[in-house]
Amino acid sequence: MALYEHVFLARQDISAQQVDALVEQYKGVIEANGGKVGRIENWGLKSLTYRIKKNRKAHYALMDIDAPAAAIQEMxxxxxxxxxxxRYMTIAVEKHEEGPSAMLQKRDRDDRGPREGGDRGPRREFGDRPPRRDGDFQRGPRPDRAPREDRA
Incomplete structure (x- = not known):
């Protein structure tokens, strides 16, 4: 039997319990055809990048499957x-990942450490900027404009 990762997207207007029922239904199909379902992850309701069949959001679910190809085809x-x-997508894998998938791993900003380049220091004010490369140094404020002739 081969190893697969299977992800499917369910409509936004069904409940989380109905998504769990769909997962159980497809798990039953796999087991009826001689396969096993390992890890099951429900990623919840997420926004789609573009509309699919008039839906802007979808419930995402992941299943790790160890089954023959006929079971996958039936599912x-x-x-x-x-x-x-x-939508759905099934991918054959060499081995299943241990632990939670990348979608469920929460990365806290404090745990990531400093960004490359380090701290840039405090912001400078407008008048503190260095001269431009073309030799145009700080000239100061502009003089008042002459009155316009058409508004006199």
């Missing part, structure tokens, strides 16, 4: 029929 056939599934 994908049922997903094509279902109106609740917007």
């Amino acid at each position: 994908e056939r049922q997903m094509r029929i279902s109106e609740d599934v917007l």
Whole structure:
């Protein structure tokens, strides 16, 4: 049996319980065809980059699957029929990742450390800027303009 990672997107107007029911339905299809489902992650409702079938958001779900190709084909056939599934993608992998997926790993800004280049220091005020490269030094404020002739 081969190892797969399977992600599918469900419509935004179904509830989280209905998404869990879809996951259980497809898990049953895999197990009925001689496969096993390992890790299941529900990534929740997320915004889509572009509209898919008139939906701006979708429920994302990930499944790690160890099953024969026939089981995957049957699950994908049922997903094509279902109106609740917007998109799906199944990828064959060498081995399943340990721990949570990249989508579930939360990175805190404080844990990342300093950015490359370090601290740039305090901001300078407008008058503190150095001269430009072309030799144009700070000239100071502009003189008052002469009155316009058409408004006199």
